Amino acid sequence: MAAFSTTDTIVAVATPPGRGGIGLVRLSGPAAEPIVRRLTRRTSFRPRYATFARLADTVAIDAVDPEDDVTAPARIVDHVVVTWFAAPHSFTGEDVVEIGAHGSPVLLQRIVELAMAAGARLAEPGEFTLRAHLNGRLDLVQAEAIADLVDAVTPLQARAAMDQLEGTLTDAIGRVDAALFDLTAKLEASLDFPEEGFHFITRADAAAEMASVRATLASLVAEGRAGRVVREGRLVVVTGAPNAGKSSLFNALIGASRAIVTDVPGTTRDLLSERVDVGGVPITLVDTAGVREARDVVEAEGVRRALEAQTVAAVIVEVVDGSAPLPAARDGGGDGVTDRATSATPRITVVSKVDRPRAWPNAVFGDAADDVVETSVVSGVGIDALRRRILSALTSRDEWRDTPAVTNLRHVAQLDTAHASVERAAQELDVGATEELVLAGLSDAREALEAITGVRAPDDLLRHIFSRFCIGK
Amino acid sequence: MSFDVVVIGAGHAGCEAAWAAARLGCRVGLCTLSADTVALMPCNPAIGGTAKGHLVREIDALGGLMARAIDATGIQFKLLNRSRGPAVWSPRAQADKRRYGAWMRDALEREPNITWLFRRAGRIMTAGGRVTGLAFEDGESVACKAIVVTTGTFLNGLIHVGDEQRPAGRAGEPPSCDLATSIREIGFVMGRLKTGTPPRLGRRSIDFSVFTEEPGDNPIVPFSFLTTRIERPQVACHLVYTSDRVHEIVRRSIDRSPLYNGRIQGIGPRYCPSLEDKVMRFPDKARHQIFLEPEGVDVDEIYVNGLSMSLPRDVQEDVVHALPGLEHAAILRHAYAVEYDFVQPTELHRSLETKRLPGLFLAGQINGTSGYEEAAAQGLMAGLNAARIVRGEDAIVLGRDEAYVGILIDDLVTRGCLEPYRMFTSRAEHRLLLRIDNADVRLTPVGRRAGLVDDDRWRLFEARMERLDRNRARAATTRVIVDGRRVTVEQALAQPPVTLDDVRGGGFELDVDPDRAHLDVATIEAELRYRGYLRRHAADVARARAQEARAIPVHFEYHGIPGLSREVVERLSDIRPETIGQAARVPGVTPAAVAIVAARVARGVSA
Numbered sequence A: 001m002a003a004f005s006t007t008d009t010i011v012a013v014a015t016p017p018g019r020g021g022i023g024l025v026r027l028s029g030p031a032a033e034p035i036v037r038r039l040t041r042r043t044s045f046r047p048r049y050a051t052f053a054r055l056a057d058t059v060a061i062d063a064v065d066p067e068d069d070v071t072a073p074a075r076i077v078d079h080v081v082v083t084w085f086a087a088p089h090s091f092t093g094e095d096v097v098e099i100g101a102h103g104s105p106v107l108l109q110r111i112v113e114l115a116m117a118a119g120a121r122l123a124e125p126g127e128f129t130l131r132a133h134l135n136g137r138l139d140l141v142q143a144e145a146i147a148d149l150v151d152a153v154t155p156l157q158a159r160a161a162m163d164q165l166e167g168t169l170t171d172a173i174g175r176v177d178a179a180l181f182d183l184t185a186k187l188e189a190s191l192d193f194p195e196e197g198f199h200f201i202t203r204a205d206a207a208a209e210m211a212s213v214r215a216t217l218a219s220l221v222a223e224g225r226a227g228r229v230v231r232e233g234r235l236v237v238v239t240g241a242p243n244a245g246k247s248s249l250f251n252a253l254i255g256a257s258r259a260i261v262t263d264v265p266g267t268t269r270d271l272l273s274e275r276v277d278v279g280g281v282p283i284t285l286v287d288t289a290g291v292r293e294a295r296d297v298v299e300a301e302g303v304r305r306a307l308e309a310q311t312v313a314a315v316i317v318e319v320v321d322g323s324a325p326l327p328a329a330r331d332g333g334g335d336g337v338t339d340r341a342t343s344a345t346p347r348i349t350v351v352s353k354v355d356r357p358r359a360w361p362n363a364v365f366g367d368a369a370d371d372v373v374e375t376s377v378v379s380g381v382g383i384d385a386l387r388r389r390i391l392s393a394l395t396s397r398d399e400w401r402d403t404p405a406v407t408n409l410r411h412v413a414q415l416d417t418a419h420a421s422v423e424r425a426a427q428e429l430d431v432g433a434t435e436e437l438v439l440a441g442l443s444d445a446r447e448a449l450e451a452i453t454g455v456r457a458p459d460d461l462l463r464h465i466f467s468r469f470c471i472g473k
Numbered sequence B: 001m002s003f004d005v006v007v008i009g010a011g012h013a014g015c016e017a018a019w020a021a022a023r024l025g026c027r028v029g030l031c032t033l034s035a036d037t038v039a040l041m042p043c044n045p046a047i048g049g050t051a052k053g054h055l056v057r058e059i060d061a062l063g064g065l066m067a068r069a070i071d072a073t074g075i076q077f078k079l080l081n082r083s084r085g086p087a088v089w090s091p092r093a094q095a096d097k098r099r100y101g102a103w104m105r106d107a108l109e110r111e112p113n114i115t116w117l118f119r120r121a122g123r124i125m126t127a128g129g130r131v132t133g134l135a136f137e138d139g140e141s142v143a144c145k146a147i148v149v150t151t152g153t154f155l156n157g158l159i160h161v162g163d164e165q166r167p168a169g170r171a172g173e174p175p176s177c178d179l180a181t182s183i184r185e186i187g188f189v190m191g192r193l194k195t196g197t198p199p200r201l202g203r204r205s206i207d208f209s210v211f212t213e214e215p216g217d218n219p220i221v222p223f224s225f226l227t228t229r230i231e232r233p234q235v236a237c238h239l240v241y242t243s244d245r246v247h248e249i250v251r252r253s254i255d256r257s258p259l260y261n262g263r264i265q266g267i268g269p270r271y272c273p274s275l276e277d278k279v280m281r282f283p284d285k286a287r288h289q290i291f292l293e294p295e296g297v298d299v300d301e302i303y304v305n306g307l308s309m310s311l312p313r314d315v316q317e318d319v320v321h322a323l324p325g326l327e328h329a330a331i332l333r334h335a336y337a338v339e340y341d342f343v344q345p346t347e348l349h350r351s352l353e354t355k356r357l358p359g360l361f362l363a364g365q366i367n368g369t370s371g372y373e374e375a376a377a378q379g380l381m382a383g384l385n386a387a388r389i390v391r392g393e394d395a396i397v398l399g400r401d402e403a404y405v406g407i408l409i410d411d412l413v414t415r416g417c418l419e420p421y422r423m424f425t426s427r428a429e430h431r432l433l434l435r436i437d438n439a440d441v442r443l444t445p446v447g448r449r450a451g452l453v454d455d456d457r458w459r460l461f462e463a464r465m466e467r468l469d470r471n472r473a474r475a476a477t478t479r480v481i482v483d484g485r486r487v488t489v490e491q492a493l494a495q496p497p498v499t500l501d502d503v504r505g506g507g508f509e510l511d512v513d514p515d516r517a518h519l520d521v522a523t524i525e526a527e528l529r530y531r532g533y534l535r536r537h538a539a540d541v542a543r544a545r546a547q548e549a550r551a552i553p554v555h556f557e558y559h560g561i562p563g564l565s566r567e568v569v570e571r572l573s574d575i576r577p578e579t580i581g582q583a584a585r586v587p588g589v590t591p592a593a594v595a596i597v598a599a600r601v602a603r604g605v606s607a
Helices: A032-040 A105-117 A127-134 A140-144 A146-151 A155-166 A169-192 A203-225 A246-254 A297-312 A328-332 A362-371 A383-395 A404-430 A435-453 A458-468 B012-023 B052-062 B066-073 B097-109 B178-185 B244-252 B275-281 B313-321 B372-390 B404-415 B439-450 B455-477 B489-493 B514-529 B531-536 B538-549 B566-575 B580-585 B591-602
Strands: A010-013 A022-028 A050-057 A075-085 A096-102 A234-240 A272-278 A281-287 A315-321 A347-352 B002-008 B028-031 B046-048 B074-080 B090-095 B114-117 B121-127 B130-136 B141-149 B158-161 B164-167 B190-197 B200-202 B212-214 B237-241 B289-294 B301-305 B331-333 B336-343 B360-362 B479-482 B485-488
Touching (some): A010 A105, A010 A127, A022 A032, A022 A105, A032 A050, A032 A075, A032 A096, A050 A096, A169 A404, A169 A435, A169 A458, A203 A404, A234 A246, A246 A281, A246 A347, A246 A383, A315 A383, A347 A362, A347 A383, B002 B372, B012 B028, B012 B097, B012 B141, B012 B372, B046 B052, B046 B372, B052 B066, B052 B090, B052 B404, B052 B439, B066 B074, B066 B097, B066 B372, B090 B097, B097 B114, B141 B372, B178 B336, B244 B275, B244 B313, B372 B404, B404 B580, B439 B455, B455 B485, B455 B489, B455 B514, B514 B531, B531 B538, B538 B580, B566 B591, B580 B591
Parallel strands (some): A234 A281, A234 A315, B002 B028, B002 B141, B141 B360
Antiparallel strands (some): A010 A022, A022 A096, A050 A075, A272 A281, B074 B090, B130 B141, B158 B164, B158 B336, B190 B336, B200 B331, B212 B237, B237 B289, B479 B485
């Protein structure tokens, strides 16, 4: 719906998230420098010089809420290094301030929140790059890379599958969004069709519906604040037939025994993920259920998630058991069920268990035979080679994409707005306000959620009403 | 013969268009087939309803005719949603159909700038890529600088009753085929829609004793800001329900419905489901409401609201006679479905002028809308803008935060139509701002500047603004006691259970015009009740207005702009949004794409 402004000041975590080391928060726009002055309580910065500073938790001090103790001394968030790049000599061509802090995602998120409280707006995915482009700071080739960002701007659509993988954020937001949409449709219907002779929803049902939506939103916000929905690193998904040795390989790559390994096919029923460094690049390694016709609903769900995971994987590691007969469908290159990864996703074929007698030669892979990595978790052979292959596959990928952490921070901010709006709507309902006032709050909430889930057209609402109720004369 | 503006069609769009252009001093030719069908209501004999009532108030505030016509000829008035807040109150009235048409014809006849052309329009004449005149089917022609086409369902109209099909614009009237060809040849993207109307029954053949009587309001809240009171005798409508027997008849005969056997291709309105749809799509619903609405005080015809269908005549007889009280009802006219051509409204500028042919304006059902009110609103704006373009002035475009009329036109030209478009209050982003009580506050100054608002209306408006200002000041300073606390009226009404009635008498007096007290009270009550919301959204409204103020040059080139996807380039090149705000509403255009375009426009470069 709304176009985002190109004249205000934006903020986001700028470094690819990883544990340890230094993280960078970047601000760009006319108020970037004054905001950081305020956060650090300094009177000035010298352009292009790195300055050591203490960053204070200013929110409590400036809070208007009388509940807060305004006399409390500012809490120091972190010791940081601040660098001010004055316009136009900066990445975006605007005033840019970079805050280097210790790299914990929760800490970086807090710095971003402080900057937002001081007047910055959370950057949309790709917005720094976009501004650089708008100010002529990128050449044509780089600018063309923005096309991707433009298309990835409704973040959840781009990231939905990844979050589903974790089974938390998207599912929950999707459910809240659907509940809110349905509630809105019923209240709208009673306004637009007053002559239908029935109410579409009672006040009590509307109140109950809103209470449940509020509770879900509150827990999502809390989870977000705790940093639990912050996911780091790009996804490397391990896939293959049941009992191909995926979990053993997963454990070998993370250097720990996290996945339960047995000889029973179908042992891994859900997704396991772990953050690992591969040659200095942080990745999230995901172990999936073996893809086969599932024997029960739990396994079926695991298989579904395994397939979902492939759609967002940066790299797919496909494991084939070298000591067992090839699965029938293997010759086509597929994995026996549905191949959900895009053809553009780099794929590494691993032949596992090479310590055992081979059941078939690598020649079955035809032209790709030379690219196969042979591994054995028993002897340790091939594990380092696989790490190198993963690294080279990752670094060949598009550098411009925003990190999921940034996206999730956006989610938390939107969820927070949605929660406050539903609360206001519930209060209106509680004191006996009529539908149009309740809907004013709900529509604010939906707008916030739609920034995550993608915007619905007004016609979608009407369509929903007409598909459920026979109304109109 | 020559005119400034020729209006084709004298339905609800055409009448307002001719009136607006004439009020601005243009010489107007109003081309229609017969004086007997001016402002005809071929379907429901009623004006208004939710959101539609808002449109009528807005037409009135701008200086149009519809509200005064219904106030003068209405036979049953109701303010819908009265139990809810003032933002969603909406007037509706049954019209005495014949008197309504006659009132409108008289109003137009008294306007000296209008010349009636009782002819059949044939071909739009052009030279140098502009409209130069209109040729009639008989070969004669008139010269003009602009044409407003308001042909309703007449473009290649095809009526269905069961297996019967006949080309017709409305029952018994031949369609416009030459004009349809002429419009098609301009190269517009066109489509086909469907609508329908129920049977009409003879009043004397109905046993009214078995029905629930549905009376109107007393006192009446009029549509027009000018109307003080309505004294015409009011009539009742009657409510009856469909039954299993009716549903069974429909199910048994469904193969004979052209809606269900594939003969009708056009897309119908979902919010006016045919009887076939009600029975087949909602099998769980045991009964449906049917309203019996008189078409006038002294006419025999009764409109059977809720029973539109395309079933054959014998099935219609069975359906009607299966209803209680209608066992012996005489069907004066059978229900029918009608398919007609429409021009995809993305072919239009926001002025309602076509992008392909300067000087040609379209309004009403030809743009994919349904409803008399939607048609009239477009007609008024098309007539107004046709006159302004003839006079070399810029078009007037109403914003989405300014009027439902603005939302209507913006939705049409930005999103296009896939089915007949009807206004709903849920289409408004700032619903609490766009109320019937403040339509004059929002729009009468616009109408005055445009030349549509005469001195009498303007004097009334100014007096009302003075009263409103006094009432606002009193609300801010008068203190009343609520729950033992002394607070201003403004603060008191911010606590929802407190209403204006609670504080009036408690020391708070309103300054009202006794003839228009309902307006004065409603406006101050709404402003106080919605105060918190309106304040919170002031920033949104300001931001939206800023985006609307940023114009995109007419020939802005989207091809070759780095960072825009091909799909976005195609959409924007097709719609050609006039402002950055409109660009952001084009389906499929992302915020980042809008930012790229905005920056290009700001720097005066394209590609």
